[in-house]
Amino acid sequence: DIAYGNGERVDERGTPIGPYRARPIARVADIVIHPASFVLQPALMFRRKLFLDVGGVDESLHYTMDYELWIRLFAAARKTRYVPGVIACARYHTDAKSIAAMGKQIREALDVKRAAAARLALGPIDVARTYAGVASMAAYWLAVRWGLKRAA
Secondary structure (H helix, E strand, C coil): CEEEEEEEEECCCCCEEEEECCCCCCCHHHHHHCCCCCCCHHHEEECHHHHHHCCCCCCCCCCCHHHHHHHHHHHHCCCEEEEEEEEEEEECCCCCHHHHCHHHHHHHHHHHHHHHHHHCCCCHHHHHHHHHHHHHHHHHHHHHHCCCCCCC
């Protein structure tokens, strides 16, 4: 139902910035617990029927609609497959909403993670790991905002 693999981040000119290594997912909770996305967005493919079965994209979300969709897709999938190797590229630039509005994206991700943790009935350790991951994303955003780190 779902296949995904590694990606390559490129700049505005298409010059490689670096790899984005996907992580094999053993359970849906792994998606929620890990701070950043387990996959580069265009490096994940799924069956149309699965997409329709889970109700499609939640259009009330602006920054994390793909991430929230993946949680529902993986929960409903009969079979998933991690394909090692680069299967997609994504362009990183300052106007990309994931960079330009990183703080808003992190806040929305927290809401999505909180709802998914409740739906999946995550235990206290997994909930603590989830919040620690969100805190690490917020620390990264602050480092970028203060010019200590370059968004990538």
